[in-house]
Amino acid sequence: MGExxxxxxxxxxxxxxxxxxxxxxxGVPYEYIEEDLSNKSxxxxxxxxxxxxxxxxxxxxxxxxxxxxxxxxxxxxWPQYPLLPIDPYxxxxxxxxxxxxxxxGDAVWALFRTSxxxxxxxxxxxxxxxxxxxxxxxxxxxxxxxxxxxIVDIAFGAIGYWLGVVEELLGVALFEAHAFPRLHAWLKNxxxxxxxxxxxxxxxELVVFVRSWRAERLLASQN
Amino acid sequence: xxxxxxxKVLGAWPSPxxxxxxxxxxxxxxxxxxxxxxxxxxxxxxxxxxxxxxxxxxxxxxxxxxxxxxxxxxxIDEVWTSAPSIxxxxxxxxxxxxxxxxxxxxxxxxxxxxxxxxxxxxKKAMVxxxxxxxVLLEEAFEKCSKGKPFFGGDRIGYLDIAFGSILGWxxxxxxxxxxxxxxxxxxxxxxxxxxxxxxxxAVKDCMPETDKLIELAKVLxxxxxxxxxxx
Numbered sequence: 487m488g489e490x491x492x493x494x495x496x497x498x499x500x501x502x503x504x505x506x507x508x509x510x511x512x513g514v515p516y517e518y519i520e521e522d523l524s525n526k527s528x529x530x531x532x533x534x535x536x537x538x539x540x541x542x543x544x545x546x547x548x549x550x551x552x553x554x555x556x557x558x559x560x561x562x563x564w565p566q567y568p569l570l571p572i573d574p575y576x577x578x579x580x581x582x583x584x585x586x587x588x589x590x591g592d593a594v595w596a597l598f599r600t601s602x603x604x605x606x607x608x609x610x611x612x613x614x615x616x617x618x619x620x621x622x623x624x625x626x627x628x629x630x631x632x633x634x635x636x637i638v639d640i641a642f643g644a645i646g647y648w649l650g651v652v653e654e655l656l657g658v659a660l661f662e663a664h665a666f667p668r669l670h671a672w673l674k675n676x677x678x679x680x681x682x683x684x685x686x687x688x689x690x691e692l693v694v695f696v697r698s699w700r701a702e703r704l705l706a707s708q709n
Numbered sequence: 710x711x712x713x714x715x716x717k718v719l720g721a722w723p724s725p726x727x728x729x730x731x732x733x734x735x736x737x738x739x740x741x742x743x744x745x746x747x748x749x750x751x752x753x754x755x756x757x758x759x760x761x762x763x764x765x766x767x768x769x770x771x772x773x774x775x776x777x778x779x780x781x782x783x784x785i786d787e788v789w790t791s792a793p794s795i796x797x798x799x800x801x802x803x804x805x806x807x808x809x810x811x812x813x814x815x816x817x818x819x820x821x822x823x824x825x826x827x828x829x830x831x832k833k834a835m836v837x838x839x840x841x842x843x844v845l846l847e848e849a850f851e852k853c854s855k856g857k858p859f860f861g862g863d864r865i866g867y868l869d870i871a872f873g874s875i876l877g878w879x880x881x882x883x884x885x886x887x888x889x890x891x892x893x894x895x896x897x898x899x900x901x902x903x904x905x906x907x908x909x910x911a912v913k914d915c916m917p918e919t920d921k922l923i924e925l926a927k928v929l930x931x932x933x934x935x936x937x938x939x940x
Contacts, residue, residue, distance in 0.1 A: 574784055577787065581783065582777055
């Protein structure tokens with residue numbers, strides 16, 4: 487397919503990285519456009535008028551929004567390196583865990599922008615989420631997708647990596663190896679997989695960025 | 710029927726999410742057993758089949774449980790491949806329908822549910838939010854339907870099911886809250902679409918009656934008010 491493919495993203499966004507991973511795993515070339523989230527481009531607002539967010543994938547001029555919807559679109563358009571199983575029941579299971587990641591992952595994102603009581607609540611939510619995945623998700627071989635990375639790995643991978651960032655930022659340990667052995671082993675496999683390792687934002691840079699972002703927000707809310 | 714062909718739906722009559730599973734099965738002309746959960750309690754079967762969320766609907770196909778309404782709809786479409794197709798075949802059209810179905814669940818239904826227990830300015834703001842969302846869906850309808858009767862074209866499809874299933878509660882909210890959400894003046898196409906959707910053969914037997922929903926809402930609200938304060 488020689489049609490133009492563009493990804494509007496931001497280097498700090500876990501949602502954008504889900505899309506990057508899908509494209510990289512499938513070897514699909516694309517143009518990346520970095521958005522300044524404090525000053526969104528008119529193009530982004532045109533492509534995502536409803537949510538005004540990144541990522542927005544634009545394929546031959548047509549925009550697709552919402553990270554996991556974009557990943558399913560990529561899966562259905564470029565069949566190499568399949569991210570979903572073939573069997574309908576297995577597919578339903580994979581989609582179940584993707585939805586779970588989307589809903590419960592909110593607790594992790596809340597950790598970034600909250601403090602005090604709200605943040606305590608988010609920590610609780612994060613631990614509950616981790617516990618459920620550790621107990622109920624199917625046995626990961628190397629990955630949730632089996633021997634190869636699949637859609638569930640992509641959904642959880644963003645949460646796992648960014649959780650590490652917020653733990654460092656806040657000086658807390660939520661995702662402890664002794665409490666979540668399966669998940670810990672899985673995250674190591676995921677972040678060390680070549681196509682993923684080459685496509686991760688620097689953890690230190692993220693911590694620095696989030697630290698100053700939180701400080702700015704705090705200042706703004708006090709004025 | 711062989712055990713593998715056994716199809717059961719664990720559900721509850723007021724739930725729009727349960728409706729989605731039933732409509733999809735009806736569209737495909739699949740016979741199923743409807744196992745009604747008692748409101749206020751959860752059966753052993755439900756707890757076993759959906760240990761993560763403990764919610765309806767659950768589709769049980771043979772001995773395999775499938776959870777989450779829109780995932781169930783996709784599963785039904787992928788297992789029973791005879792016409793009509795529930796999702797469109799083009800990946801872009803599929804993405805658009807998935808986008809708006811997610812919008813219905815995450816934004817529209819969420820704001821709609823709050824209206825009946827709000828008052829004054831708060832209520833006004835929430836009603837405005839909901840009606841703005843429906844206006845967006847009117848635009849989406851124009852694009853998706855391409856002049857045909859449904860989001861899915863000639864027949865009910867994925868987005869029709871996702872959005873149409875909340876019409877019962879939408880009407881109940883309008884009556885209880887004395888507000889207009891689906892307005893002839895603002896969203897004329899959707900008003901007509903809603904009529905067609907509710908009258909469709911695959912829908913009408915599982916769409917709950919508005920008055921029954923209102924009765925239920927009142928009972929549940931009274932229970933909540935009467936409940937002792939949480940420590």
